């Protein structure tokens with residue numbers, strides 16, 4: 713149980729190795745450390761995406777597949793969920809826990825590489841994913857999301873809030889220095905600019921927990 717904390721505090725840890733090692737206990741650890749807030753935040757983000765019966769939803773950086781399994785229930789047997797994660801350990805856990813879901817597919821895939829989906833999904837879900845992706849690759853992932861969505865599709869991004877100021881920014885900065893050193897550039901992300909440049913319209917944001925976290929929903933088209 714202490715391994716993730718030890719890894720996070722050591723200087724030479726590697727994030728992919730970290731996710732490989734932690735995969736089977738990831739959800740439990742995050743739920744315990746956040747006293748259940750992590751799970752509630754993800755539930756709220758899914759509520760905002762509002763997957764409906766028969767829809768096709770992509771979960772990028774799907775981790776253990778927990779959120780994908782919730783969305784699989786929502787879309788029902790006529791819908792389809794695709795989860796993509798680059799960590800083999802995460803994909804194994806997802807398949808062993810939720811492999812029985814006939815409407816769900818888990819792929820081991822680096823989302824910075826081409827996905828091979830165009831105009832296919834009704835919704836895309838990205839929770840605590842964008843901050844994991846390199847600064848130069850983030851715009852490409854957003855662009856791919858735009859292309860992979862149907863005309864009336866929408867995307868939800870649920871992550872830390874990079875647009876904070878004052879004491880809350882300092883708190884987040886300390887957290888990132890301790891646990892997310894490799895992703896520090898996320899705190900200067902201009903998310904709205906990147907989304908608009910990719911072609912997204914109608915950006916709505918929902919700050920959570922005093923604004924430390926942010927859920928963003930964007931639509932492919934104006935209406």
Ligand SMILES: C[S@@+](CC[C@H](N)C(=O)[O-])C[C@H]1O[C@@H](n2cnc3c(N)ncnc32)[C@H](O)[C@@H]1O
Pocket residue numbers: 728731754772773774775776796797798799802821822823824838839840841844845
């Ligand atoms: C912080 S976890 C979040 C998992 C899940 N989305 C959640 O909210 O519980 C980040 C996940 O992103 C995956 N990941 C990081 N970079 C990736 C990439 N380039 N392509 C695919 N998955 C990636 C990691 O393996 C890990 O499972």
